[in-house]
Amino acid sequence: MSDGRNGPGFGTGFGSESLLFLTDEQLRQGIEAMFFAYRGFTADPDRILSELAYGRAHHRALHFIARAPGTTVNNLLGILGVSKQSLNRVLRALVEDGLVESRVGTLDKRERNLTLTPRGEELEARLSDAQRARMRGAYKEAGPDAVQGFKKVLEAMMDQDMYRAYKKLRDSAS
Amino acid sequence: MSDGRNGPGFGTGFGSESLLFLTDEQLRQGIEAMFFAYRGFTADPDRILSELAYGRAHHRALHFIARAPGTTVNNLLGILGVSKQSLNRVLRALVEDGLVESRVGTLDKRERNLTLTPRGEELEARLSDAQRARMRGAYKEAGPDAVQGFKKVLEAMMDQDMYRAYKKLRDSAS
DNA sequence: TTGGAATGTCAACAAGGCTGACATAAAATG
DNA sequence: CATTTTATGTCAGCCTTGTTGACATTCCAA
Known part of the structure; x- marks a missing residue:
């Protein structure tokens, strides 16, 4: 449970890890950086979404449907790692609002093939543009x-x- | 709304950005990597927390109280960026369960100074160890x-x- | 052809965000 | 000293997005 608590000076030897000796403090800084950066990363889309009464879950669905048009619900489940019921609620809203089209599969009629409508593509682009702008800025700066x-x-x-x-x-x- | 959609070949010129020309595809990959990595990043603590009927919100509170012992509620609010009602619900649970101690401030009696109890430190260490192990592994690999x-x-x-x-x-x- | 597996939908519940309204106590200010 | 501002906590109620359970449909294999 605890290989932590190691301070400088308590290294285990001179193996390859001596090239990359990591104090708890350094690791904690990485953890916090990850936390704060993720907040920045989602901030812009969140703002747009909240105007439209959507949330991050809708964004994720739009993103991956845009990325793999015609994908199935099951496919999306594997990528997003949520329960199918959770995903279904989000998809239902998007379909009702005319952003996503759900067509019965041609080969296997149990499946539904998901695609964005033009309006869906428009919102996806708006969200994606905002997020890419932040990412581009960070990349340029770094x-x-x-x-x-x-x-x-x-x-x-x-x-x-x-x-x-x-x-x-x-x-x-x- | 859209500076996106630029493919290779539609660059705007030969300024400094030509050294770091970023296609939408590259940026999207970065966005997705961020999404998946954050999931990996939180997976281990989430598993531990779910056994104890706690969530990420409790983890965040424990983490930052451990990091800045004696910090105030207001301080924590600024760092976490949630409403005080939300934070209060979480803190109340942690205090009731004996993981966090909330002492009336000595200098300013309106404030509450938050510290971890031994049991709180124990859980925080367990969560932190798991997350640091993942971070350490990623660092070593990279x-x-x-x-x-x-x-x-x-x-x-x-x-x-x-x-x-x-x-x-x-x-x-x- | 029949039973199980795969796929997707509907219903209900919980965690954890949020806002608004309000109480209290202490500090700061006039 | 009176008033206002600040810090904190609490109650009620809402929304999103997780969860599980129950169920319908479709496909496939025994």
């Missing part, structure tokens, strides 16, 4: 080398199941 | 240079008010 490192650490931080689902999506979309 | 870049991008992604509050916290804690 520089290209930092961006490389940023992505590397993030990829190592995802859990592996999720990362596989993510890569699968990315590949199927390109 | 390497020291990547960690530098990671922090740089995250800091640029926070909004400036938040970043100032963050630095203030960090300095007062060291």
Whole structure:
């Protein structure tokens, strides 16, 4: 339960970790940076969404439907990691409001193929533009080398199941 | 509303941005990496918390009280960015359960100074250890240079008010 | 053809955000 | 000293977004 509490001077030896010795303090700073940055990361879309009585869950659905048009509910469930009932509520709202179209699958009629309507694409673009602007700003400020490192650490931080689902999506979309 | 939609080949010129030209696709990948990584980042503490009928809100409170022992409710509100009613609900539970102590301020008796009890410290350590282990693993996998870049991008992604509050916290804690 | 698995929908509940209204006590100000 | 402002806590009620349970439909395999 506790390999923590290690201060400088209590290193376990001179293996490869001596090149990257991490104090609890440094790790805590990383944790806090992650917390605050995620807040900044979602702040702009949240503002837009709150005007429209939508939330982050709607944003996530719009994002991944835009990313993989025609995807199924089940597919989305795997990516988002929520219960299907939770997702369904969000999708129902989006369908009722004319942002998402849900068509019965041609091959397997149990499935529903999800696509954005023009209005859905419009909102998705608005949200995405805001978030990309923030991301672009951060990238520019930090520089290209930092961006490389940023992505590397993030990829190592995802859990592996999720990362596989993510890569699968990315590949199927390109 | 839309400076997006730019593909390679539609650059605006040859200014400094040509060194760091960012396609929408690259930015989207960054956005998704952030989303998935944050999920990985919170997964381990979430598991522990759900056994105890606590949530992320309790974790955040415990974390920052551990970080700045004796801090006030108002202070915490600024850091967490939630309403006092929301925070109060969480703090009340933690005080009732004997994880946090709330003492009337000595200098200003309106204030409450918040500290962790031994039991609170124990849970905080358990949560923190899990999260640090994940962070340490990601850092080791990505390497020291990547960690530098990671922090740089995250800091640029926070909004400036938040970043100032963050630095203030960090300095007062060291 | 029939029973199980997969997929999606509807209903109800809980956690944890939010706002508004209000009470109290202490501090600051005129 | 009287008044106002500040810090905190509490009650009520709302919304979003998680959860589980029950159920309908469709497909597939025994």
